[in-house]
Amino acid sequence: MSVRIHKPALLDRLPAGHQVIEASAGTGKTYTLQRLVADQVLAGIPLERILVVTFTDKATQELLTRIREYLQKLLDQRESDIETPFWEVDDLGRERLAKALRGFDRATISTIHGFCRQVLQEAALEGKTLFDRELVDARSLFERAFRHALAHTFSQVPDHRLILEASLAQGGRVEAIEEELWSVHNDGGVLLPTFATWETWIGALDLDWFRDPTALLATWKAAGVNANTLRAASEGLACLGAG
Ligand SMILES: Nc1ncnc2c1ncn2[C@@H]1O[C@H](COP(=O)(O)OP(=O)(O)O)[C@@H](O)[C@H]1O
Numbered sequence: 001m002s003v004r005i006h007k008p009a010l011l012d013r014l015p016a017g018h019q020v021i022e023a024s025a026g027t028g029k030t031y032t033l034q035r036l037v038a039d040q041v042l043a044g045i046p047l048e049r050i051l052v053v054t055f056t057d058k059a060t061q062e063l064l065t066r067i068r069e070y071l072q073k074l075l076d077q078r079e080s081d082i083e084t085p086f087w088e089v090d091d092l093g094r095e096r097l098a099k100a101l102r103g104f105d106r107a108t109i110s111t112i113h114g115f116c117r118q119v120l121q122e123a124a125l126e127g128k129t130l131f132d133r134e135l136v137d138a139r140s141l142f143e144r145a146f147r148h149a150l151a152h153t154f155s156q157v158p159d160h161r162l163i164l165e166a167s168l169a170q171g172g173r174v175e176a177i178e179e180e181l182w183s184v185h186n187d188g189g190v191l192l193p194t195f196a197t198w199e200t201w202i203g204a205l206d207l208d209w210f211r212d213p214t215a216l217l218a219t220w221k222a223a224g225v226n227a228n229t230l231r232a233a234s235e236g237l238a239c240l241g242a243g
């Protein structure tokens with residue numbers, strides 16, 4: 001017995017081969033993926049040879065549920081649809097659907113990182129890497145690295161220790177420092193001054209106007225900088241130049 005089941009016209013308009021479906025929420029990505037997978041299964045591609053990946057755990061769970069439900073729906077349908085185009089589902093098609101459902105646990109429908117992890121694990125021998133890998137998020141790794149640096153560097157290396165102590169003495173908290181460093185790390189920024197004492201930092205700049213700020217002050221004056229500000233800047237620069 002063969003049943004005609006409506007197949008979205010979109011499927012025939014998609015180019016053959018690997019597909020990326022990218023669209024806003026609620027626009028029908030999962031809907032399309034359910035039908036793409038069914039289309040391949042009906043064409044005789046075993047489900048375990050199809051790779052379906054998405055970004056989040058939540059989207060993965062939804063994909064799993066909805067793909068399974070959709071395959072089951074096609075398998076159970078007994079009445080022909082009248083809309084075209086359609087899949088002609090016969091005994092062979094139903095056998096393919098049933099087989100996909102029986103082996104559904106072997107389907108690779110996962111997050112992108114979950115899939116990468118699976119590949120690394122399966123290729124552990126070729127890649128000479130560990131069999132047992134743990135999937136951790138970057139933030140908790142950063143916390144571990146920070147705690148390590150705190151114990152072995154920030155509190156031990158004299159220059160670092162000076163800055164750490166100064167920060168704590170001013171009411172800084174270790175958690176806040178960690179949070180600050182994490183945001184710098186994430187934004188790809190650079191923390192200035194680098195962990196060195198001010199003296200070495202300023203020495204490294206080697207700017208002549210610390211020693212003779214006349215030209216710099218003249219530029220500021222020409223730019224209309226307030227006289228009091230100029231005087232304060234002049235004194236400040238003189239101190240740094242002498243240091
Ligand atoms: N072409 C379509 N025809 C009918 N219903 C659709 C179509 N595309 C999406 N839907 C419905 O719209 C809703 C959102 O689609 P969904 O695939 O979950 O979106 P996305 O995965 O992009 O967030 C679902 O209820 C889905 O069944």
Ligand SMILES: [Mg+2]
Nearest residue numbers: 029030059062
């Ligand atoms: Mg979705």
